Amino acid sequence: MxxxxxxxxxxxxxxxxxxxxxxxxxxxxxxxxxxxxxxxxxxxxxxxxxxxxxxxxxxxxxxxxxxxAIESVAAASVSVPDTGDYRSDLRALLSSLKDFLSSPLGIASLAAGAEMSRTAEVPERRDAFWKARFDELAIVFTRAMEKGQLSTAFDAEVGTAMLGGALFFRIVMMAESIDDQWVERVSNQFFLMQAH
CATH class of the missing domain: 1.10.10.60 (Homeodomain-like)
Known part of the structure; x- marks a missing residue:
């Protein structure tokens, strides 16, 4: 057999x-x-x-x-590198966001996220979604504070809101693209605030 x-x-x-x-x-x-x-x-x-x-x-x-669906592509498209230096990390994060949000899918995802925040049938799902987005951005600031590269007096929540607001304003309100020059301008503004 x-x-x-x-x-x-x-x-x-x-x-x-x-x-x-x-x-x-x-x-x-x-x-x-x-x-x-x-x-x-x-x-x-x-x-x-x-x-x-x-x-x-x-x-x-x-x-x-x-x-x-948006979370699946955001996680794969936006990276938060750990170069060991706060300024390099912030520039790298902004460049990653620039590449994603400058694409048709990125623009549509941002607009859809804003629309769903106003009309979401499941508020807890909406809250979890935006908390995850906040955590992705805030890690650059919290990690820098842990390493002593950023003052512990820095408010990571406010900093993240400013960063997200700058992105939203540039793309949605102004209908302008995000380029390398804009990334440098935003980065430098954060560094100036840190210096003062």
Missing amino acids: SEQQPIPKRRPGGRTADSTRRLYEAVLELLATGGYEAVTFQEVAAQAEVNRSTIYRRWATRTELVFD
């Missing part, structure tokens, strides 16, 4: 991971081309080529789905 071959084990989450990837890609494509209003379960399902029941089983609202 020939030895029976073992049955290959199915990779855990393989099918789920693939459908999630396609769903997120569909959401982000719809955001970039039509904005937040274009993202409906019906359109996402059609573009991702999945049954709508797949979406309904995992997300109760489109807000939750969009938040998750």
